[in-house]
Amino acid sequence: MLLQRDIIHFKKAKEPKRLSKRIGGPFAFLHDLRTQKVAKGTRARVVFAQGEHVILFRMSESSTKLWQADQDFLRQLESKGIIETEPYRSDGMKPQTQYTDVQIARRDEAWKLIEPLIRSAPRIYNKRFRVDAIRSQASKARVELIRSGKADRRKEKKGLAEGSAERRIQNLLRRYWCRGMTPDALIPDYEEVGGRGQRKNYRGSKEKRPVGEGRQVCRITPEIEGVFKKMTDRYYKGKDRVSLKFCSDQARGYLATAQLNKDAGLELRTGEEDWTDKVAVPSYRQFLYWYNNSGRSADDEKERLGPSGYDMAKRARFGSSLSRLFGVGSRFEIDATVLDVGCVSLIDRESYVGRPTLYLVIDVYSRMIVGMYLGFENASWHTFGIALRNVAEDKVKFCSRYGLDIEPEEWPVRDVMPARILADRGEGEGYKASDLVAKTGVIIENTAGYRGDMKGTVEKRFDIINNLLRPILPGAVAFDHMKRGDDDYRRKAKFNIDEVTRAVIRAILYYNNHHVLSGFKQPKEMVAAKIPAVPKAMWNWARSNGQSELKGFSLTELDFALLQTGHATPEKKGLRFQGMHYRSAELYEGGYAHKTGAANKQVVSWDLSNTSVIWRHRQDGSRERCELLEDYAAYKDLSFSEAHKLRLEQNSRKVKAEIASSVAFHELVEETRADLDDAEFENPQKLRASAISSAASNRKTELDIERMQEQLRRELRARNFDRAPGTTPAKDDRTNPLNATS
Secondary structure, three states: OOHHHOOOOOOOEEEEOOOOOOOOOOOOOOOEEOOOOOOOOOOEEEEEEEEOEEEEEEOOOOOOEEEEEEHHHHHHHHHHHOOOEOOOOOOOOHHHHHHOOHHHHHHHHHHHHHHHHHHHHHHHHHHHHHHHHHHHHHHHHHHHHHHHHOHHHHHHHHHHHHOHHHHHHHHHHHHHOOOOOHHHHHHOOOOOOOOOOOOOOOHHHHHHOOOOOOOOOOOEEEEEEEEHHHHHHHHOOOOOOOOOOHHHHHHHHHHHHHHHHOOOOHHHHHHHHHHHHHHOOOOHHHHHHHHHHHOOOOOOOHHHHHHHHHHHHHOOOOOHHHHHOOOOOOOEEEEEEEOEEEEOOOOOOOOOOEOOOOEEEEEOOEEEEEEEEOOOOOOOOHHHHEEEEEEEEHHHHHHOOOOOOHHHHHHHOOEEOEEEEOOOOOOOOHHHHHHHHHHHOOOOOOOOOHHHHHHHHHHHHHHHHHHHHHOOOOOEEEOOOOOOOOOHHHHOOOOHHHHHHHHHHHHHHHHHHHHHOOOOOOOOOHHHHOOOOOOHHHHHHEEEEHOOOOOHHHHHHHHHHOOOEEEEEEEEEEEEEOOOOEEOHHHHHOOOOOOOOOOEEEEEEEEEOOOOOOEEEEEOOOOOEEEEEEHHHHHHHOOHHHHHHHHHHHHHHHHHHHHHHHHHHHHHHHHHHHHHHHHHHHHHOOOOOOOOOHHHHHHHHHHHHHHHHHHHHHHHHHHHHHHHOOOEEEEEEOOOOOHHHO
């Protein structure tokens, strides 16, 4: 079954077929692929799928051609060899660090322009609706542009009269459908155009409009902003519900008083002139502008209303009820907790390690557990990525790593990603999450702080898994483990991390395939089809009936989207990254070995959990695999944090060994000097010339003495051996040194 983003390649030309009657269906407003003539080499992308019906877009940025087709007809074409399905294209996908600020800004601007149209699928594929929607969006864009003051009215009106805005939106839609249906598809193609500088900010005219005859204009300075903050902190944050106008009046009075005291204010106030014209204070409008741009309104509301009141009246609301979901893949929930089971060491079962961290990824519509992670890494973006990667991973291979043989039907989740992911504000927020959204098109939603009930689906799965494992695994946390006199649950631990992981996988398989969800309210279509409230049954039913928002994503694409990005320094030995060297055959075979140093740094992607390989980014967007050199075999297959810790330990041992070596060498030198002092005491003069000439005879004498000493040592060892218990000398052998007598 074809999924959204799949690409179809016509290996042969397809001739049109004349139909006796018009074919209906949910997309009857489009031409049927059966009646269309398609040339050889044409490529089309599945831009929308609903059950057995799909919408195809001919991949061209110069024209918009959409067809409707059904899955059976496409399977017939594939069996005849007319079409083939291409793998998901990832060429051109680059890390955010390789895009300029201008490119990212243009991408965000373009995405903001067409996002309402994309969200209106499948109506956007109807030409009549699309034309009206494009005109409406162009009109809104024109109004917003003119109101913002960033465009000349005459030029803007002239451009819109010629239809330039409509053409731009149409071209952006084609580019979005043609280049992968992700926000990064809207990145401009130019990379070497223009200078590499910062965009100039328009500061406006230096001249200010008059505010009254003789009246001074107050320009907002950091000192005035400090007064604004001081008065707002003092009055607005309290429970008295003081208004912003009151805070503004206090700030204006404070500033006016300070100016009067500085300029002999008493004389000014008692003089005949209107002293208020001599004082420059900010207006209430200026105060409101500062407050609205200070980013403190949410914090102030929490202080004024209290945590409970804020969550009730002002908190952000993310609808996650079942009634708002289209089907499987509409929303995944992901969260982490500490498992209620302790583990022992993989190396020594007598060493207690602790309780591991469990990540679960849940499909909200079917309650299917689609991914997991269990390990000793704390909850972070790294472990978030491992759990998300497990969603697209082949579950048969994943389970086989832990000694479990399953059939693909037992865990039918692989090579897919959802439309949305609901996560905590911790690991699911930040530039890494934004980078993932840009690369995959998956929307990441965040819950409010301390609002675990907003992810009730995944929270309940933790409770179910712990309840399944707690009675059967040793070392589980008891409900009353803190009670005085009870046994320490940690002393009962028997399983290592691999064995606990195997038990968790078995629990997940049981839950997905056999656990009946009590109290789960199924949709009416599912009830009519008599589908049991079992996660796998509901998952399979929803996919077979087209109630799915799953996106096709290969494991390779997802791996690259989740990798960290950094810089490696070329050196003679290889690419140096995080204190280790990696082999880049392509870089050095191309004559790059002499271009070393920080000025020639290379952009690389790397996996936090494995030091064995990194990927160097080429200029065209592709990447080269660079493996760790053999000199660093001790760090292979470790995580980067483990390798860093190991290097620190080695450096510490090296420093200690060097200190001990220095002390030993100093003692050697001192003992040798002591022997030299004794020798000089016996013969303080230099050797005579005759002693040098008789060196050969002296050497022979020394050799005879050395041999005699060695003979005496052998005889002494023989006598000691003869006296040892259990030995008898040979009496008939008089030449045997064992029979020698004193």
